[in-house]
Amino acid sequence: MVFSLKSGDQEATFCIGDDIPALVTDRGGSIWTAYGDEGIYGGHPESAAGLAGWSAEGQATWAPGCRLPDVPLEGCTAATEGERVWLIWYSGSRRGGTFLTRITPSTGEVTSWPSPVRDPDGFAVRDRRAVLTKRVHNQRSTEVVRAELDGDTWSVTERRKIRVPGRVVMRCGQGRDGFLWLRVGDTWLRIEA
Secondary structure (H helix, E strand, O other): OEEOOOOOOEEEOOOOOOOOOEEEEOOOOOEEEEOOHHHHOOOOOOOOOOEEEEOOOOOEEEOOOOOOOOOEEEEEEEEEEOOEEEEEEEEOOOOOOEEEEEEEOOOOEEEEEEOOOOOOOEEEEEOOEEEEEEEOOOOOEEEEEEEEEEOOEEEEEEEEEEEOOOOEEEEEEEEEOOEEEEEEOOEEEEEEO
């Protein structure tokens, strides 16, 4: 369901698949999704590609095709950076791995890198710097990892565990233009990339 920011009224209803652990909207109102294994292998046609882009009206606008380094198995988190969208996911193949995939909708460019953190649940990026989190459900702490893109590799520059003001809520992290918003208890924390 799509709701108006001004009135709060429902504007549209449509189906964009099943088992969606990561979803983000971009500045233009497009919806970007990374699916879980039950969606990908569950027979729902909208979920089968693992990653997807949708218009605000529910029309499919982007699919990965053969532009990913592996086949997605599970979405981890998502973020925006200006006009770009980032979908973080891991694969189910033997070589496996977690990937940071950057999509530029205006040009169709897709670039993926191995993630410096396995299965992160929070991600934000600004230029060549990123912040990733790895949380344990229902705990009052989270691991914050900072990384920089050096050539073709994301390298960890700092790793620390921080205490947060409430219990961590899983799958409640959003990266927006260089800031990671994490839900902890009844509070949102903001961490800059």
